Amino acid sequence: MVTPVEEFHPQLDNARGLLLEAARHLDVHPSIIEQLGSPKESMTARLMVRMDDNTERSFTAWRCRYDDTKGPTKGGIRFHPDASLDEVETLAFRMMCKCAVMNLPFGGGKGAVRVDPRTLSRAELERLSRAYVRAFYPLMGPDRDIPAPDVNTNASVMGWMVDEYSALAGKPQPAFITGKPIALGGSLGRSDATARGGFHVVKNLEKELNLADCDKTVCIQGFGNAGQHMATFLHNDGYKIVGLSDSRGAVYCADGIDAYEAVRVKHETGMVSALAGMNGIQTMDPDDLIAADCCLLVPAALEEMINKDNAHRVKAKVILELANGPVTPKADKILEDNGVIVVPDILANAGGVTVSYFEWVQNLQMFYWELDEIHTRLKAIMDRESRAIWELAKATKTSMRTSAYIHALRRLNDAIEAGGTQGHDDSR
Known part of the structure; x- marks a missing residue:
């Protein structure tokens, strides 16, 4: 089910503060700040997982699609005992801004399960991973929301997830997730990106x-x-x-x-x-x-x-x-x-999502690049955006953090304005 935004959101409130500070340096309409100030949709689910001793345990899980103005939402899935909706939505907000900084055709997303993965066997971890995909299947997809590894998840977890998603879709769907094993369509250069x-x-x-x-x-x-x-x-x-x-x-x-x-x-x-x-x-x-x-x-x-x-x-x-x-x-x-x-x-740390973008593109094309090409493309983007943010910091006399958010907000603002506002009036 789709849940309302929690009233107590200290992490997300801090993130919103970065957005407001960046807006002071740009001519941005208040409605755009209002749109970017809260997530488009967040979903909470209970995952029922069979343990090795045949008992069942429940785990709370989340997926947030923060904003998809620039493209499908993109963001990792973490397994951590202290995970929360506030954390997930804040990380999705940061992903939105990170993708804008890199000028990638993605919005921001994030997911998590409240679990200590060290307490699970490998078989239990696989069942948990597959349960996550079944719970959030309607929210995710290669042209809607694309997960990736995060804290305490890795290529193996992504492999289980893409296998489960493909089974539900009835056909191979390698572009559904990034950070996969190479054998399942993963990209060279992703592990150290x-x-x-x-x-x-x-x-x-x-x-x-x-x-x-x-x-x-x-x-x-x-x-x-x-x-x-x-x-x-x-x-x-x-x-x-x-x-x-x-x-x-x-x-x-x-x-x-x-x-x-x-x-x-x-x-x-x-x-x-x-x-x-x-x-x-x-x-x-x-x-x-x-x-x-x-x-x-x-x-x-x-x-x-x-x-x-x-x-x-x-x-x-x-x-x-x-x-x-x-x-x-x-x-x-x-x-x-x-x-x-x-x-x-x-x-x-935007190198990870940048090479994830390369993986997604390769999956959609079914044509895979050599490692040297991936490294060359990554360096070009990182050099371009880091230089732009440094020069912007000097021009605006702000910190690198503020200049990075100005850089992101400018691109988000341009994308929202280019799409217009009249076609999505929910009041009609």
Whole structure:
């Protein structure tokens, strides 16, 4: 069933604030701000899943299609015990803006299931994934709403989901979902796309961000897929990884941590703290990582990790938001006052949705590109949009976050105005 927007929406309210701040710099009709201020549709469902012991458990799930002015909605599905409708709608809003920043023909969407996937067997996880598709089948589709992986979901989950959707549709539907296994129509270059896109932003703006003149030390908060790939990209380019953290601990070494060794240990043990004792690497409190001495801080974990209580401790010159919403609005103000440049998530981590767009295009054409072509196309888009946002920030004398939202809102405004308003009068 379609549910009304919850009254208590602190995360979405913060996101709306970014939209309103961007609107101050543009001539935007109030009706467009009204349209973009709330989601087009959100659906809540109860998923009944058979466990391996033949009992049944219910899981609350959501899917939000925030706005589809620029095209089908696009956004990942996360499995997390703290998932909520507020979070889903906020992430869908950010996806809308992210796609507009990259000038992709997508609107914003997002989905989630409130579950700790670590408590499920592989078979239970597959049944949960298929139940999600059955519940939200009317909302989704290759020309309506296109999911992708997110926190605690991966190519295997996407493979189960596309198989279930194709069974319901009665024909193969590879363009229904992105981030799939290569064998089911996935794209080359998708697994490292988020980090690669963020790395292109760093390199394209390296001089402007004053990274070329610093000691190129890096701390990465969150060492999942994106964090691991970012560590290796930066390591190969001469940056020194001095700090790493995950959900189970953190390590620091002023002399540097070998990124490839860190990835190997993480894969073998499941925790970066297992690096402790190797080559002078020491454990530290994960909460202290953001205060560690470094030039570049890369939050690659969850939302609101840098907030009003700890933002003043940040020593980095630049924060690259590889995660979605890792810096709160109050923290933003503290960081700006302290001279810290924040490269916002809707630019910094947009490489993932950009290569997802490439995958969708390839699926629709049934013609697949070589890896070099994907890398070339991704770099061109990331370079173009990061440069545009930097120049806009200078012209408007705003932060990179505000300039990114101005950039997105301008494109959304143009699309809404181009479509007109008279053809969708629901009062008639």
